[in-house]
Amino acid sequence: MMNLPAEFMARTRQLMGEEACTALCEALQQESPVSIRLNPLKSSGIPAGSKPVAWCRDGYYLSERPAFTFDPLFHAGVYYVQEAASMSLDLVMRRYVGRPSVMLDLCAAPGGKSTLAAAALPQGSLLVSNEVMRNRSQVLAENLVKWGNPAGIVTSNDPADFTPLGPVFDVILTDVPCSGEGMFRKDPVAVEEWSVDNVGLCWQRQQRILRDIWPCLKPGGLLIYSTCTYNREENEDNVAWIARELGAEILPVPVEESWQITGNLTGQDFPVCRFLPHKTCGEGLFLAVLRKEGSVEDDEVPFRTEGGKPERTKKGKQKGGKGAASLAVPEEMKGWLQALADEAWDFRVEDDRCLAIPQQWSGLYDYLRSRLRILHAGVTLGELKGRDWQPHHSLAMSTRLNRGVFPEASLDYTQAVAYLRKEAVTLEPDVPRGYVLLTYQGHPLGFAKNIGNRANNLYPAEWRIRSGYLPEELRLVGWQ
Numbered sequence: 001m002m003n004l005p006a007e008f009m010a011r012t013r014q015l016m017g018e019e020a021c022t023a024l025c026e027a028l029q030q031e032s033p034v035s036i037r038l039n040p041l042k043s044s045g046i047p048a049g050s051k052p053v054a055w056c057r058d059g060y061y062l063s064e065r066p067a068f069t070f071d072p073l074f075h076a077g078v079y080y081v082q083e084a085a086s087m088s089l090d091l092v093m094r095r096y097v098g099r100p101s102v103m104l105d106l107c108a109a110p111g112g113k114s115t116l117a118a119a120a121l122p123q124g125s126l127l128v129s130n131e132v133m134r135n136r137s138q139v140l141a142e143n144l145v146k147w148g149n150p151a152g153i154v155t156s157n158d159p160a161d162f163t164p165l166g167p168v169f170d171v172i173l174t175d176v177p178c179s180g181e182g183m184f185r186k187d188p189v190a191v192e193e194w195s196v197d198n199v200g201l202c203w204q205r206q207q208r209i210l211r212d213i214w215p216c217l218k219p220g221g222l223l224i225y226s227t228c229t230y231n232r233e234e235n236e237d238n239v240a241w242i243a244r245e246l247g248a249e250i251l252p253v254p255v256e257e258s259w260q261i262t263g264n265l266t267g268q269d270f271p272v273c274r275f276l277p278h279k280t281c282g283e284g285l286f287l288a289v290l291r292k293e294g295s296v297e298d299d300e301v302p303f304r305t306e307g308g309k310p311e312r313t314k315k316g317k318q319k320g321g322k323g324a325a326s327l328a329v330p331e332e333m334k335g336w337l338q339a340l341a342d343e344a345w346d347f348r349v350e351d352d353r354c355l356a357i358p359q360q361w362s363g364l365y366d367y368l369r370s371r372l373r374i375l376h377a378g379v380t381l382g383e384l385k386g387r388d389w390q391p392h393h394s395l396a397m398s399t400r401l402n403r404g405v406f407p408e409a410s411l412d413y414t415q416a417v418a419y420l421r422k423e424a425v426t427l428e429p430d431v432p433r434g435y436v437l438l439t440y441q442g443h444p445l446g447f448a449k450n451i452g453n454r455a456n457n458l459y460p461a462e463w464r465i466r467s468g469y470l471p472e473e474l475r476l477v478g479w480q
């Protein structure tokens, strides 16, 4: 039985009334629902026995919690484990982000909302996912590489580092660090760390973050603000502050009545969206959408690469970036990606890596690269090992990998888990020597270098499954 702080109870009672507060506390004593979101570019079925999440195209509730860590399909980026309320970002994006956009997810680790945004953004968009905490930014990069979106950049910077960039983003998501009241059921540490003082620190930090990032949003651009907490200071009060102090219009979130989403609890007259666990199947989540004052002409592309600060240029006049390839990219490697009619790549060598950046975004990439700490961008095709270009894990995970370039070897479950643990792999005698793409149920897991009697395991060491234990009764996500 979870003990909730008395002051939290008193404040919540005041916010939502006695009856709702009691119902909420009862719901918090129940088990958390389990849900996953499918990668539309990798999955080819739906989870067996699942129920759809009404507000998210690819979201499903599962009837039990499988052993995700031991599921090769999880590591192949076929799905992401995400609590259902957080999937409501899908709703907002499909309603308001209808054309190719440059989006920033400012507080992105571990990557739940970023992987969702990558799937929901229209073709031709770019997603920049940022996380200030260094260790968390590594997890973010891992999850996004596994998701395989080629039009993505992962950075690790403080929001203040973005301020001088100027208005480069059409959409900014601020899923801000908060007091975490909505996570009480999932995370007992959130209960232990809760205090009224901390709520005060949180809303002030949130305002600092918003002030720092506001200049980076284009006039007329969209700010999606979310927290996983219930109190009004971090939610409605901050949204009112953004509208008033920074200059924005608050937009409605298109919810259906049957979903039982709660609106503004403070009596102020503007729309917000509250997911409360006693009414909606998921954890606590607050979401609001704002449009920055002003507008940008349709035919303007508000950045270019030359000479530092972005300038407005007319479409079609963008120039290629500075700092482009210093070493030639082998022609052969360009064929490692699919040749799709509507996609062009800027291939370049940076340090000992060969990258492919979507050509239309190479200018913006250079601009960001000169100012931010970039952990990952586009697709890393390969890494120079001596004289040899070794295909990179990012390529294996990419949804644009050209299947057919590398010989493939299909692994069974035990072999796949051994590979993900970075143990030695032995391939069938008929598998050719050299780089081989290892697959599980048809999905790429990574590369190995077959040297005949054994194969070198090229799975990234830092991502390997560390747990030596394998549950006796192993439940994995079933598919239909």
Ligand SMILES: C[S@@+](CC[C@H](N)C(=O)[O-])C[C@H]1O[C@@H](n2cnc3c(N)ncnc32)[C@H](O)[C@@H]1O
Pocket: 086, 106, 107, 108, 109, 110, 111, 112, 113, 114, 131, 132, 133, 136, 158, 159, 175, 176, 177, 178, 205, 209, 228
């Ligand atoms: C609610 S979590 C983000 C969850 C993520 N959006 C997702 O859906 O997977 C908030 C993130 O903000 C980061 N953070 C902490 N302090 C920050 C600060 N001062 N500025 C920006 N981000 C911060 C935390 O490390 C954390 O990863």
